[in-house]
Amino acid sequence: MVNDITLELDDEAATLACGERFASILVAGLTIYLHGDLGAGKTTLVRGVLHGLGHVGKVKSPTYTLVEPYSIECNVKSSYNIYHFDLYRFMSEDEWDAAGFRDYFNAQSVCMIEWPEKAAHVLPEPDIHVRLALQNTGRKIQFSAGSALGMQCLEVF
Numbered sequence: 001m002v003n004d005i006t007l008e009l010d011d012e013a014a015t016l017a018c019g020e021r022f023a024s025i026l027v028a029g030l031t032i033y034l035h036g037d038l039g040a041g042k043t044t045l046v047r048g049v050l051h052g053l054g055h056v057g058k059v060k061s062p063t064y065t066l067v068e069p070y071s072i073e074c075n076v077k078s079s080y081n082i083y084h085f086d087l088y089r090f091m092s093e094d095e096w097d098a099a100g101f102r103d104y105f106n107a108q109s110v111c112m113i114e115w116p117e118k119a120a121h122v123l124p125e126p127d128i129h130v131r132l133a134l135q136n137t138g139r140k141i142q143f144s145a146g147s148a149l150g151m152q153c154l155e156v157f
């Protein structure tokens with residue numbers, strides 16, 4: 001059984017590489033909370049994940065749009081969606097259903113959420129917690145499971 005996985009990331013390239021590696025263990029249906037202060041590297045990690053999944057375009061920070069969708073091709077017949085949320089500016093929980101955010105959490109998507117604490121009462125429980133923090137000039141990253149599915153994924157990380 002895995003407990004927490006903690007790694008040191010010396011520079012931005014290490015965060016991107018960690019995201020690419022994390023991408024390889026993702027399965028559709030996961031909800032992932034990304035914890036950490038402004039500048040901790042959450043968006044950089046998501047950029048690495050999307051590169052790892054073959055996304056070639058830009059990855060913008062969804063600070064104003066709250067969510068940015070990406071369609072990932074698995075093979076010629078199937079695809080799934082990555083939804084990258086940044087809830088820093090999320091104001092009212094009434095907004096959640098009005099914006100249709102509930103529908104983004106389904107068996108064909110992976111949701112990665114920055115600032116989950118801003119929508120604590122409406123967000124589904126996470127399968128995986130990722131915690132990023134400053135450490136010297138680099139970052140420390142910690143992965144922990146929030147569900148049995150999350151634990152299965154982290155076993156192979």
Ligand SMILES: Nc1ncnc2c1ncn2[C@@H]1O[C@H](COP(=O)(O)OP(=O)(O)O)[C@@H](O)[C@H]1O
Nearest residue numbers: 009011012015038039040041042043044138139
């Ligand atoms: N391991 C790292 N070491 C040093 N700087 C990093 C590392 N990972 C990311 N950064 C830098 O941290 C800054 C903020 O990253 P960002 O991903 O936007 O943070 P957040 O989304 O958590 O606010 C960026 O300039 C990025 O290059």
Ligand SMILES: [Mg+2]
Nearest residue numbers: 042043061114
């Ligand atoms: Mg960010």
